Amino acid sequence: MRLLRIVPDNTRFKFVWFRRFSYPISAAYSILVLALFLTVGLNFGIDFKGGTLIEMQAKSGKIEIAQVRQTANALGFGEAEVQEFGDGTELSMRFPLQAGGEAAQQGVVTKARDAFASTYEFRRVETVGPRVSGELVQAGALGVVLAIMGVLIYLWFRFEMPLAIGAILGTLHDIVLTMGFFLITQLEFNLTSIAAILTIVGYSLNETVVVFDRTRELLRRYKTMPIPELLDLSVNSTLSRTAMTATTTFLSLLALVIFGGSAIEGFALVMLFGVVVCTYSAMFVSTPVLLYMDVRGQGQREEAREKTLAGAKPKAG
Known part of the structure; x- marks a missing residue:
């Protein structure tokens, strides 16, 4: 029985040549x-800005966005952001942060229930005060920075210097492109987004x-x-x-985007974009960087150092 092969054997695609296009595009x-x-x-979502988020579903019929927005703005809590999602019967309302602490945020929920409870079912209610949102911003930023630093330190010790620099540049490249996805689409950036980035x-x-391990192996095998x-x-x-790997991951994430519902849709969209970016980066960004570094010279120096240390060891007996 012949195994399924997504990529034919003995493929000889010129990946390095395409740096003429990939580098200007990435730049x-x-x-x-x-x-x-x-x-x-x-x-920024409610996790970082603070405020009140309410998701509702119409008990019967379609929702009327204009009427809901007018009623929400008349509550006196500032301009509310009202968005429709799902099958046309669901919507979300986002109220800005209110002065007065947690009690003021709860007051928003109370008045919203009085205004909409007769025609809408409340599916989700979140309130975040200024102190909590500030702490979440600090904790989230610190977590991302420490995780990235840990990855970069691992790469630095995992490979010889040229390979480590290429891997570090590729990782930073993927983070920048992922942040660009948030900026271009204006997808809500919240704690789930940080999980997606990590x-x-x-x-x-x-x-x-995976690619650089094979590169190091081939450097030792083909010295000329x-x-x-x-x-x-x-x-x-x-x-x-x-x-x-990319195909199976992409299909799994696509299923989450289509069938996962609004709660996980944002995370799945970011991950879907990330899989494409990481695959592109490993082939067309990180690997061609090694052209501009003394990859073979560094590898030969490391090999010579290992032989010297091995020869310096006293022989048994």
């Missing part, structure tokens, strides 16, 4: 991300390590092969595994 995208971050900013960092690390050919060989030899 332009990164500049766009920086510009959007400075001008538009992230669409998961993408792990996926990016996995993809890069030109570096561009060797890098293409390292990606092509792991392409079947990369394609299988």
Whole structure:
């Protein structure tokens, strides 16, 4: 019985050559991300901004967004953000942070229930005060920074210096592109988004390590092969595994996007984008970076150092 192969055997795709396109595209995208971050900013969710989030479903018939928005604004808590989602019978209302602490936030929920309880069923209610939202911002930012630093330190000790630099650049590249997804789509950025970013960092690390392990192995096996050919060989030899991993992960996440519901849709969308970015990065960004570094020279120096240390050991007997 013949096994299914997503990628044909003996594939010889010129991945390194495509850096002429991948690098300008990634550079332009990164500049766009920086510009959007400075001008538009992230669409912070209630976890970070504070305030009150209410999700409701109509008890019968379709919802009337204009009427709901008018009633919500008339409650006197500032301009409410009202959005429809789902099958046309569900909506979310977001009220800004109120002065007066937790009691003021609870007052928003009480008045909203009085105004909408007769025609809408309350499905989800979240209130976050200013102190809690500030603590969440600090804890979330600290968690992301520490996790990224830990990954970068691991990469630095996992590979020789040129390979470590390439892996670090690839990981940072994937983080920047993922943040760009939030900025362009204005998808709500909340605690779930931080979990998605950390998961993408792990996926990016996995993809890069697989390719670079093969690169290191080929450097020791083919000591005279030109570096561009060797890098293409390292990606092509792991392409079947990369394609299988990316395809199965992509299909799983696509199912979550379609059938997972609104609670997990944001996370699944970010992860879906992250899988594409990490796969692209490992093949067209991280690996070609090694062209500009002394990969073979560093490897030979490490090998010579190992032989010297082995020869210096006293012989038994």
